[in-house]
Amino acid sequence: MFEFTLKKNDGLARRGNIKTAHGVIETPVFMPVGTLATVKAMTPEALHATGAQIILGNTYHLMLRPTAEIVEDMGGLHKFMNWDKPILTDSGGFQIMSLSNLRKITEDGVEFRSHISGAKHMLTPEKSVEIQHMLNSTITMVFDECPQYPIERYKCRESMELSMRWAQRSRDAFVHRQGYGQFGIVQGGVYEDLRKQSSEELQSIGFEGYAIGGLAVGEGQETMFRVLDFTIPTITQDKPRYLMGVGKPTDIIGAVARGVDMFDCVLPTRSGRNGQAYTWEGVVNIRNAKYKTDRSKLSERCKCPACSNYTKAYLHHLVKCNEILGAMLLTWHNTHFYQDLTKEIRISIERCEFNNFVIRHRNLEQKL
Amino acid sequence: MFEFTLKKNDGLARRGNIKTAHGVIETPVFMPVGTLATVKAMTPEALHATGAQIILGNTYHLMLRPTAEIVEDMGGLHKFMNWDKPILTDSGGFQIMSLSNLRKITEDGVEFRSHISGAKHMLTPEKSVEIQHMLNSTITMVFDECPQYPIERYKCRESMELSMRWAQRSRDAFVHRQGYGQFGIVQGGVYEDLRKQSSEELQSIGFEGYAIGGLAVGEGQETMFRVLDFTIPTITQDKPRYLMGVGKPTDIIGAVARGVDMFDCVLPTRSGRNGQAYTWEGVVNIRNAKYKTDRSKLSERCKCPACSNYTKAYLHHLVKCNEILGAMLLTWHNTHFYQDLTKEIRISIERCEFNNFVIRHRNLEQKL
Numbered sequence: 026m027f028e029f030t031l032k033k034n035d036g037l038a039r040r041g042n043i044k045t046a047h048g049v050i051e052t053p054v055f056m057p058v059g060t061l062a063t064v065k066a067m068t069p070e071a072l073h074a075t076g077a078q079i080i081l082g083n084t085y086h087l088m089l090r091p092t093a094e095i096v097e098d099m100g101g102l103h104k105f106m107n108w109d110k111p112i113l114t115d116s117g118g119f120q121i122m123s124l125s126n127l128r129k130i131t132e133d134g135v136e137f138r139s140h141i142s143g144a145k146h147m148l149t150p151e152k153s154v155e156i157q158h159m160l161n162s163t164i165t166m167v168f169d170e171c172p173q174y175p176i177e178r179y180k181c182r183e184s185m186e187l188s189m190r191w192a193q194r195s196r197d198a199f200v201h202r203q204g205y206g207q208f209g210i211v212q213g214g215v216y217e218d219l220r221k222q223s224s225e226e227l228q229s230i231g232f233e234g235y236a237i238g239g240l241a242v243g244e245g246q247e248t249m250f251r252v253l254d255f256t257i258p259t260i261t262q263d264k265p266r267y268l269m270g271v272g273k274p275t276d277i278i279g280a281v282a283r284g285v286d287m288f289d290c291v292l293p294t295r296s297g298r299n300g301q302a303y304t305w306e307g308v309v310n311i312r313n314a315k316y317k318t319d320r321s322k323l324s325e326r327c328k329c330p331a332c333s334n335y336t337k338a339y340l341h342h343l344v345k346c347n348e349i350l351g352a353m354l355l356t357w358h359n360t361h362f363y364q365d366l367t368k369e370i371r372i373s374i375e376r377c378e379f380n381n382f383v384i385r386h387r388n389l390e391q392k393l
Numbered sequence: 394m395f396e397f398t399l400k401k402n403d404g405l406a407r408r409g410n411i412k413t414a415h416g417v418i419e420t421p422v423f424m425p426v427g428t429l430a431t432v433k434a435m436t437p438e439a440l441h442a443t444g445a446q447i448i449l450g451n452t453y454h455l456m457l458r459p460t461a462e463i464v465e466d467m468g469g470l471h472k473f474m475n476w477d478k479p480i481l482t483d484s485g486g487f488q489i490m491s492l493s494n495l496r497k498i499t500e501d502g503v504e505f506r507s508h509i510s511g512a513k514h515m516l517t518p519e520k521s522v523e524i525q526h527m528l529n530s531t532i533t534m535v536f537d538e539c540p541q542y543p544i545e546r547y548k549c550r551e552s553m554e555l556s557m558r559w560a561q562r563s564r565d566a567f568v569h570r571q572g573y574g575q576f577g578i579v580q581g582g583v584y585e586d587l588r589k590q591s592s593e594e595l596q597s598i599g600f601e602g603y604a605i606g607g608l609a610v611g612e613g614q615e616t617m618f619r620v621l622d623f624t625i626p627t628i629t630q631d632k633p634r635y636l637m638g639v640g641k642p643t644d645i646i647g648a649v650a651r652g653v654d655m656f657d658c659v660l661p662t663r664s665g666r667n668g669q670a671y672t673w674e675g676v677v678n679i680r681n682a683k684y685k686t687d688r689s690k691l692s693e694r695c696k697c698p699a700c701s702n703y704t705k706a707y708l709h710h711l712v713k714c715n716e717i718l719g720a721m722l723l724t725w726h727n728t729h730f731y732q733d734l735t736k737e738i739r740i741s742i743e744r745c746e747f748n749n750f751v752i753r754h755r756n757l758e759q760k761l
Contacts (some may be wrong), residue, residue, distance in 0.1 A: 065718070066717040067700070067718070068722075069702075070698070088716055091685070091706070091709075091713075094558070097613065099706055099707070105706075107707075150474065214417065334437075334475045336473075342458065348431050350435070352717060353434070353436065353525065
């Protein structure tokens with residue numbers, strides 16, 4: 026149960042906020058991914074400094090290491106990792122599909138083997154929701170099945186319908202607390218009628234927010250936007266909408282333009298560790314030999330420590346030498362950039378200038 | 394040319410300072426190692442916060458990556474890596490012996506192959522000093538030959554005598570500047586007369602400071618202390634004395650008790666990356682399963698961020714998962730501890746209580 030306030034509409038783009046037990050989230054918002062109770066290569070202090078308002082934790086990873094029992098015993102995920110703002114946890118479904126071995130899906134749930142120890146585990150809607158409760162997650166996600174892409178229509182419907190039954194069981198298992206919420210996940214692949222059916226079934230159960238799942242799995246931006254175009258209108262105006270696992274800067278801008286409020290993606294942190302920087306000017310692959318003696322900043326417009334204190338030549342050197350500081354600085358930069366990006370999006374919606382913003386930032390992914 | 398002031402003696406232990414072009418160094422001092430223009434896993438801001446006064450850079454590593462030419466072109470090592478306090482650079486001799494391939498030692502210098510690219514390089518006393526000048530090193534080291542340990546007496550003498558000829562050539566090549574200095578390196582293995590001969594020859598050349606090289610190479614603490622016992626008295630009182638590559642906390646305390654002023658070692662940073670923490674209470678191997686649910690701080694006495702904000706259970710989790718934040722926090726802690734340790738040493742000498750300090754801290758390396 027938490028309050029979502031829609032403060033402004035600009036076309037389909039929305040400016041709102043969510044009042045949670047761990048503070049207010051101004052939307053549209055980007056959530057950095059903190060898989061294993063840490064946003065990789067960043068201290069929570071650095072994360073705060075970027076303007077991050079909420080982070081995402083991964084149920085699958087945390088249930089294996091350090092285990093939900095230990096996190097609960099340590100006072101919950103916030104306390105364990107020293108992050109006092111909101112945390113959203115996924116349900117584990119997506120990682121089971123992408124990481125674990127020997128999955129066996131039944132009506133009851135999924136049996137799988139840990140990609141770490143090989144040990145056998147079972148995750149059901151009830152178990153996933155219980156684990157997220159033990160983590161003290163601010164926003165719990167329903168347990169769903171994440172089908173591969175592409176998927177035939179009849180298989181996609183079967184999978185979606187299983188996910189809808191699991192959504193009901195997830196809701197039944199959810200412990201309601203003031204300032205905490207649970208989101209349903211709309212499935213149905215690229216099929217309009219299936220998306221509509223999924224959306225309606227979830228809303229008849231009733232959640233604090235609605236996520237769009239099963240996208241950003243290889244379908245491409247155009248298809249993703251098309252699916253959003255017919256899915257978003259089926260979702261109520263008065264709850265937050267979360268596009269899972271998205272994405273590149275232009276993905277986010279395009280999705281906001283279609284009415285999405287929340288995003289998460291490993292891209293800024295993973296790219297940072299791989300020497301790729303997102304900037305207002307475009308994408309910098311800092312490994313490129315042309316930066317060897319480049320005295321300029323990574324981005325003139327960015328105020329993060331990597332841009333304030335170092336040259337491209339130094340960052341190039343660090344990344345080429347696989348120095349941890351290279352991963353630290355580029356992760357900081359990318360996380361800072363994603364927060365700047367969503368802040369600018371929020372401001373432009375408040376000023377009813379979002380359309381201009383979209384036009385001005387068509388080239389955010391050009392290679393520099 | 395820089396000023397060394399001896400402020401206090403307590404037994405053989407000394408409290409002094411060195412006035413350099415990049416600020417004052419209070420001694421005894423520990424220099425964190427910043428091999429490749431970065432103290433691994435730390436930002437310069439974090440390094441400042443630990444109280445670090447001077448860091449060490451490695452000529453061998455920097456000449457290969459990014460090259461001395463690029464560092465010079467970028468305005469020197471301080472500017473390149475955003476560290477404005479003093480930097481001491483070694484001469485490259487030690488790393489050539491320990492890392493590179495196909496070394497060929499002649500009177501002129503050492504020909505070797507890079508451990509990175511396999512490319513052939515030549516390092517001579519003149520070249521090493523020139524590179525350190527290009528790096529804008531605050532304290533330049535003479536180029537020396539680092540013999541293996543153990544080494545027969547006649548080989549040790551030959552090696553030492555070569556190093557003394559190289560010391561003269563290093564001094565001849567050194568560009569004198571106000572606030573910059575060059576240190577000679579006393580060699581001679583574990584042989585008292587050779588150490589004495591080396592020490593006298595260096596002092597007849599004349600340097601801004603004197604290092605003791607060829608220790609901490611496997612001879613053990615007892616032998617090292619014995620060599621210091623007969624070597625230190627051969628070195629003038631009125632210059633700083635630097636024990637290279639040392640060491641564990643009790644190594645440092647024992648060497649200060651014998652009159653050493655400066656230290657460097659990879660131990661705090663390397664151990665940090667390996668999950669080992671040095672504390673006032675002893676050594677914590679945070680990977681140990683007993684810390685899995687340990688709610689206590691790494692060290693109750695330490696004020697570093699790792700100790701202030703996290704439990705042992707969380708640090709255990711990070712290190713077990715190979716999370717970069719684990720390396721970051723433990724490196725920060727160890728670096729902070731080594732700075733605290735040397736600060737406490739300085740205070741105890743000022744108060745003429747150093748002997749008490751030695752007695753109280755005999756167990757700094759006990760396993761917790």
